Amino acid sequence: xxxxxxxxxxxxxxxxxxxxxxxxxxxxxxxxxxxxxxxxxxxxxxxxxxxxxxxxxxxxxxxxxxxxxxxxxxxxxxxxxxxxxxxxxxxxxxxxxxxxxxxxxxxxxxxxxxxxxxxxxxxxxxxxxxxxxxxxxxxxxxxxxxxxxxxxxxxxxxxxxxxxxxxxxxxxxxxxxxxxxxxxxxxxxxxxxxxxxxxxxxxxxxxxxxxxxxxxxxxxxxxxxxxxxxxxxxxxxxxxxxxxxxxxxxxxxxxx
Amino acid sequence: xxxxxxxxxxxxxxxxxxxxxxxxxxxxxxxxxxxxxxxxxxxxxxxxxxxxxxxxxxxxxxxxxxxxxxxxxxxxxxxxxxxxxxxxxxxxx
Numbered sequence: 001x002x003x004x005x006x007x008x009x010x011x012x013x014x015x016x017x018x019x020x021x022x023x024x025x026x027x028x029x030x031x032x033x034x035x036x037x038x039x040x041x042x043x044x045x046x047x048x049x050x051x052x053x054x055x056x057x058x059x060x061x062x063x064x065x066x067x068x069x070x071x072x073x074x075x076x077x078x079x080x081x082x083x084x085x086x087x088x089x090x091x092x093x094x095x096x097x098x099x100x101x102x103x104x105x106x107x108x109x110x111x112x113x114x115x116x117x118x119x120x121x122x123x124x125x126x127x128x129x130x131x132x133x134x135x136x137x138x139x140x141x142x143x144x145x146x147x148x149x150x151x152x153x154x155x156x157x158x159x160x161x162x163x164x165x166x167x168x169x170x171x172x173x174x175x176x177x178x179x180x181x182x183x184x185x186x187x188x189x190x191x192x193x194x195x196x197x198x199x200x201x202x203x204x205x206x207x208x209x210x211x212x213x214x215x216x217x218x219x220x221x222x223x224x225x226x227x228x229x230x231x232x233x234x235x236x237x238x239x240x241x242x243x244x245x246x247x248x249x250x251x252x253x254x255x256x
Numbered sequence: 257x258x259x260x261x262x263x264x265x266x267x268x269x270x271x272x273x274x275x276x277x278x279x280x281x282x283x284x285x286x287x288x289x290x291x292x293x294x295x296x297x298x299x300x301x302x303x304x305x306x307x308x309x310x311x312x313x314x315x316x317x318x319x320x321x322x323x324x325x326x327x328x329x330x331x332x333x334x335x336x337x338x339x340x341x342x343x344x345x346x347x348x349x
Binding site: 006013048050064105106108109110111112113223224227244245246247248249250 | 257260261262263264265266267268270271274275280281282283296297298299304328329
């Protein structure tokens with residue numbers, strides 16, 4: 001504003017330096033990064049962190065990434081999908097070496113979150129890397145020993161693109177309260193026993209809890225995916241106020 | 257690209273809103289100054305690919321908040337917010 005000095009105040013949310021501890025390849029395009037953050041205060045399942053990278057010439061790029069680990073786990077983990085033409089994700093997924101540092105602030109977000117004390121049942125619907133914050137909820141439910149009924153529907157292009165597949169299979173096998181279903185939108189292998197099309201109203205009708213159960217519903221993925229799912233759920237009689245959405249943007253990565 | 261395809265949620269602006277308000281605000285109910293609908297900030301529509309970040313009412317698409325970063329300043333237009341409900345810690349004031 002002309003003629004006035006902007007109000008100066010201490011930063012309310014702090015950037016901190018985080019070193020990469022390790023990286024696990026999840027699929028051909030996604031990796032989970034384990035971060036070393038001093039005095040990490042913990043998080044709530046569903047939250048994200050902002051990540052900032054600074055080039056040698058001072059150019060900065062900032063993106064948001066969902067936290068994949070459960071609250072209470074000793075190390076913070078984020079899962080990043082590499083986007084073609086991305087400015088940040090190719091570096092995080094392929095170039096960064098353990099010991100390299102980035103700036104992180106968070107945890108961020110108080111809306112797209114779930115704690116076991118919020119109750120159930122839980123309906124989680126994730127498209128592509130939209131599964132990441134939902135996985136933190138599934139892990140949170142598991143690490144707290146919760147038996148709140150939960151259903152997860154994940155959508156992936158091919159079988160090889162499914163994130164956390166072994167862990168989800170194992171969790172669902174030993175936990176009768178957790179029902180995991182998958183749909184493959186591009187190609188399904190012979191003998192595939194899940195769905196093999198884009199998520200639609202009919203699929204949601206089969207998987208969602210009856211509307212009168214007032215399930216805590218979380219939908220995360222590319223913008224088009226979230227729009228389709230949320231509209232179909234409302235059309236099926238689900239209360240819009242119970243549906244929490246996190247759209248990644250048109251590219252399916254939201255954070256490049 | 258249609259507005260529907262570019263849309264993000266209030267959650268996507270959570271870090272920026274934290275910078276502006278000094279606290280987490282996406283769970284806070286906001287009332288649109290235009291249509292008076294009250295929804296949590298996290299349910300608002302966010303358009304982040306403009307020169308600034310524009311937050312719109314999910315009911316009427318009226319502008320709630322516009323934030324533009326210029327150098328070391330944030331220019332904030334809050335004229336679309338007709339009300340905001342914040343939970344305070346019992347001993348904080």
